[in-house]
Amino acid sequence: MAWSDKSHPHRLLLTKQFPLGLEALPVFQPVMLAANRIWNSCVWHSRETFRQENRWPTEAELKAKFKAFAAWKELHSQSAQAVAEEYFEAVSAYRKHRENGHLEMSPPGFKPKNHLRTVTWKRQGFDVEDDTLVLKLSRKKEPIKVALPGGWNVVTLPDGTEVKGVPVEVKVKAVVRRRKVENLVLHVTLDLGVVSVNQTGxxxxxxxxxxxxxxxxxxxxxxxxxxxxxxxxxxxxxxxxxxxxxxxxxxxxxxxxxxxxxxxxxxxxxxxxxxxxxxxxxxxxxxxxxxxxxxxxxxxxxxxxxxxxxxxxxxxxxxxxxxxxxxxxxxxxxxxxxxxxxxxxxxxxxxxxxxxxxxxxxxxxxxxxxxxxxxxxxxxxxxxxxxxxxxxxxxxxxxxxxxxxxxxxxxxxxxxxxxxxxxxxxxxxxxxxxxxx
Ligand SMILES: [Zn+2]
Incomplete structure (x- = not known):
């Protein structure tokens, strides 16, 4: 549900979830499918590079390679980059496991064509207008607007104090059960700032x-x-x-x-x-x-x-x-x-x-x-x-x-x-x- 930043041990980051309902599917589906195409391109390109040159491509290589792709141009540039970053992380984890002797691990693979991939919007990828999130796509496309319930950015701490957070990252994830999409959920990560800790006790x-x-x-x-x-x-x-x-x-x-x-x-x-x-x-x-x-x-x-x-x-x-x-x-x-x-x-x-x-x-x-x-x-x-x-x-x-x-x-x-x-x-x-x- 939440995590706090490693580099900033007193900074509290919390993720809140908002179910969007299936009505939102037509709006988000093209974006999620585009993200999936980017993922699959990463897999394909990496395998080719590995086959021909016996090495895995770097993150920068992947990003540079796909900049001209149609799928890349559907998303906000940071969202598209996030897919390549996720892929690169998955490959790194796989290689680390191999090095540690887990030979049964297989590298991250292709996803089915209709797989709805999670899409991430980083700080510059969205705007906030009161209780509405404006999720940006590529420059030529209209952004997606999502209305959130009042108090969406407020978190209550155990002692009862309410803290208002600043959204730093938004994700849209599909909930799939038995191959059927049941819902879409928006994950909003809020930065609650630096929490003061007890000095004595x-x-x-x-x-x-x-x-x-x-x-x-x-x-x-x-x-x-x-x-x-x-x-x-x-x-x-x-x-x-x-x-x-x-x-x-x-x-x-x-x-x-x-x-x-x-x-x-x-x-x-x-x-x-x-x-x-x-x-x-x-x-x-x-x-x-x-x-x-x-x-x-x-x-x-x-x-x-x-x-x-x-x-x-x-x-x-x-x-x-x-x-x-x-x-x-x-x-x-x-x-x-x-x-x-x-x-x-x-x-x-x-x-x-x-x-x-x-x-x-x-x-x-x-x-x-x-x-x-x-x-x-x-x-x-x-x-x-x-x-x-x-x-x-x-x-x-x-x-x-x-x-x-x-x-x-x-x-x-x-x-x-x-x-x-x-x-x-x-x-x-x-x-x-x-x-x-
Ligand atoms: Zn003793």
Missing amino acids: AVSAYDYNSAMFARAVSSGRLDLFVCRELLSLVQYRNKTIAEFQEKVSRLKEGSRRWRRCLSAKVRVLKRLDHRIRQMEHSLTKLFAELDGAEGVAFAVVGDLTDLRRFARTWMKGKKATQKINQMAYDRLRQEQRYKNLMWGIETDAWTERNTSSTCCLCGTRDPAWRRHRGLWVCGRCGLVLQADLNGAVNLLKQYLFGSCTGRVELPFAPRGVRVWRWDGRHNRFVQVSSRAA
Whole structure:
């Protein structure tokens, strides 16, 4: 739904959606089809270049090549360029995956002729007249005018304040179900400006793990989030992908069964992704709400670049790497970041070095004390604690004092542990008795 800009960590950007109804289809269809033609030209040209010269064309090459095309002249120049940029991004992602050993990936391909491609209007591509968006096309064509409901550019923050945003990007997307266009939706990204963050308050630290997420707050509050359902969904998704890949590889490319298998794959994954996203959203929302309610100013999460380096050098075993790559930690952190921002909480990444192999109570380090089944049993002071909670407290200590080892005193008196788990009936995390963990 929303994202905040990487280069501007305090800038809040939110995307609002407005269904347009099928009446808008005749107006947008020619534009979306033109965008689709540009995409297909990109695919064709890239494949030719790759076949003849054994290299992928650059983004600038693609743009220069298609400037004279009829389809390019249907759209506003920035919208046409956006298609080439999207294609180039898809190719880059594909090449990166190949380099990382995912040989089963195939490069971005042709879309059917009647595919309604998402069209993007950048800042210079549209104007705003009160509650009407004027979406520009090429210079010779009349722009498309869309009336939006009053308050379309207003967002209410959790504390009740209303912020008026400036639109920075508009997209029109088709909602397709079973090959039928069901609706068109306008996605308007609003820039809500730089949000002021709390300068003083508590600090919370998060330990992201595959089946458990732990939280420790400088007030002494400890929370454990049981995410087994989320992990099993992610694992099931990976298994499903592998199974489809296997099936597809045995079929003839382009055949009817091959096409049917691919569309079944898309359908199944869409459903799974929806459930995964829902759980992730619910989890990060709970994090922000807890932090907001408990007066947290800084939320600390582990530095992922650290984790990956660690995975490369130490955990060479395939299983460990798989475990790390399973969850979308990047996406979760990004979601947590922007949800926190709406509460005025700053999110900070900090090194997790030694946090899982040190006792949070006495500061003695010994990797062997992390027992299997996720329990930390200190051989020196006798502390027995869920291992991820131990990690979260250490991350908190590391953030506050620079290091978690060798430091005897805890910065706070730990209180009882609250345990949260997914409630499938109400689609949210709920607090359960602490024995359940
Ligand atoms: Zn200890």
